Amino acid sequence: MQPDSIRDTLRKFVAERDWDQFHSSVNLAKSIAIEAAELLECFQWSDEGEAARIEEELADVLTYAYLLADKLGTTPEALIRKKLATTERKYPADLARGRSTKYDRL
Amino acid sequence: MQPDSIRDTLRKFVAERDWDQFHSSVNLAKSIAIEAAELLECFQWSDEGEAARIEEELADVLTYAYLLADKLGTTPEALIRKKLATTERKYPADLARGRSTKYDRL
Amino acid sequence: MQPDSIRDTLRKFVAERDWDQFHSSVNLAKSIAIEAAELLECFQWSDEGEAARIEEELADVLTYAYLLADKLGTTPEALIRKKLATTERKYPADLARGRSTKYDRL
Amino acid sequence: MQPDSIRDTLRKFVAERDWDQFHSSVNLAKSIAIEAAELLECFQWSDEGEAARIEEELADVLTYAYLLADKLGTTPEALIRKKLATTERKYPADLARGRSTKYDRL
Numbered sequence: 001m002q003p004d005s006i007r008d009t010l011r012k013f014v015a016e017r018d019w020d021q022f023h024s025s026v027n028l029a030k031s032i033a034i035e036a037a038e039l040l041e042c043f044q045w046s047d048e049g050e051a052a053r054i055e056e057e058l059a060d061v062l063t064y065a066y067l068l069a070d071k072l073g074t075t076p077e078a079l080i081r082k083k084l085a086t087t088e089r090k091y092p093a094d095l096a097r098g099r100s101t102k103y104d105r106l
Numbered sequence: 107m108q109p110d111s112i113r114d115t116l117r118k119f120v121a122e123r124d125w126d127q128f129h130s131s132v133n134l135a136k137s138i139a140i141e142a143a144e145l146l147e148c149f150q151w152s153d154e155g156e157a158a159r160i161e162e163e164l165a166d167v168l169t170y171a172y173l174l175a176d177k178l179g180t181t182p183e184a185l186i187r188k189k190l191a192t193t194e195r196k197y198p199a200d201l202a203r204g205r206s207t208k209y210d211r212l
Numbered sequence: 213m214q215p216d217s218i219r220d221t222l223r224k225f226v227a228e229r230d231w232d233q234f235h236s237s238v239n240l241a242k243s244i245a246i247e248a249a250e251l252l253e254c255f256q257w258s259d260e261g262e263a264a265r266i267e268e269e270l271a272d273v274l275t276y277a278y279l280l281a282d283k284l285g286t287t288p289e290a291l292i293r294k295k296l297a298t299t300e301r302k303y304p305a306d307l308a309r310g311r312s313t314k315y316d317r318l
Numbered sequence: 319m320q321p322d323s324i325r326d327t328l329r330k331f332v333a334e335r336d337w338d339q340f341h342s343s344v345n346l347a348k349s350i351a352i353e354a355a356e357l358l359e360c361f362q363w364s365d366e367g368e369a370a371r372i373e374e375e376l377a378d379v380l381t382y383a384y385l386l387a388d389k390l391g392t393t394p395e396a397l398i399r400k401k402l403a404t405t406e407r408k409y410p411a412d413l414a415r416g417r418s419t420k421y422d423r424l
Contacts, residue, residue, distance in 0.1 A: 037355030059189035143249030
């Protein structure tokens with residue numbers, strides 16, 4: 001499999017349906033928030049969710065997140081790696097270890 | 107680069123900080139929803155957001171989504187591909203072309 | 213205090229700042245989702261949140277929700293009462309008692 | 319009608335179903351975020367939503383917000399008024415007029 005084949009698969013899926021016209025950045029951002037809440041709904045009344053449903057909703061979040069990354073001309077992996085470098089500076093391992101404290105209170 | 111190196115990078119980042127104790131599925135789901143709303147905030151009063159900020163917030167959504175996928179014992183790509191197969195059946199290209207109508211009204 | 217004084221207080225606050233131009237229905241809906249996630253952030257890593265912070269974030273959700281109700285030409289109380297009548301039919305007390313099951317599975 | 323009758327109506331509705339056991343603060347916060355996203359879904363692909371649907375989803379947001387206010391021992395109106403006093407200081411009318419700029423950049 002080629003490294004960017006998932007990107008190409010998604011592009012093809014969207015192109016076949018002529019859906020790119022709906023996929024402005026703001027609409028994709030709304031869609032990510034909507035799907036993220038459907039994922040949260042798996043845990044609305046209990047900390048244990050149903051695995052199959054969690055996977056489906058997480059897939060929806062990821063799909064829109066991939067589409068937005070592509071629209072921005074980048075890849076999910078590049079975005080994660082870049083942000084991780086920032087987070088590493090804000091949360092040095094020896095300071096943040098075992099604590100969920102926000103960086104500005106560390 | 108190895109295919110799963112981003113997963114290993116994230117695992118190492120979490121392990122170094124002993125943060126896995128905070129990353130229950132429900133907490134990751136909450137985190138994805140929280141970051142998705144921060145992404146949406148880039149577009150709160152305008153359809154045009156600031157590129158650098160959008161990329162940062164999208165990176166946060168993706169990071170927690172990757173962590174949850176890993177916790178579920180799967181990968182983002184596998185989840186997207188599996189869901190895409192379902193979506194393809196719900197939205198046949200010739201029926202859905204150029205329409206944002208929900209599948210149950212198509 | 214007059215029954216609708218909170219509505220008038222909010223209208224005056226917005227008018228003094230000439231903010232009505234930003235308060236389209238879609239922008240208010242985005243704002244409610246953004247503030248709801250900030251409320252959720254009080255509980256990101258723990259089921260116990262800090263009372264003062266919860267109250268502030270809940271106030272933000274409510275403020276935007278009141279503004280949207282006013283934009284729709286109705287009141288929060290009217291909306292709640294109307295929906296409650298629907299919910300009462302979907303969740304009859306004797307069927308729903310002590311269960312968090314969604315109505316379509318009751 | 320008595321001033322707090324909506325609070326009493328909601329309390330009675332919940333008590334009849336024995337649902338208070340599900341209404342921890344964190345669960346109500348999740349529920350508000352979930353309903354806020356359903357409200358946002360009315361505007362997913364367009365800035366114009368369907369009025370009846372918007373009203374229903376806004377009602378759900380408000381219902382959970384009222385329940386959480388009651389759980390915190392306060393009222394929606396008290397919360398809004400208190401926060402408005404803070405916001406007035408952060409956004410003086412003459413400085414904020416006609417601008418959607420965040421207070422820390424004003």
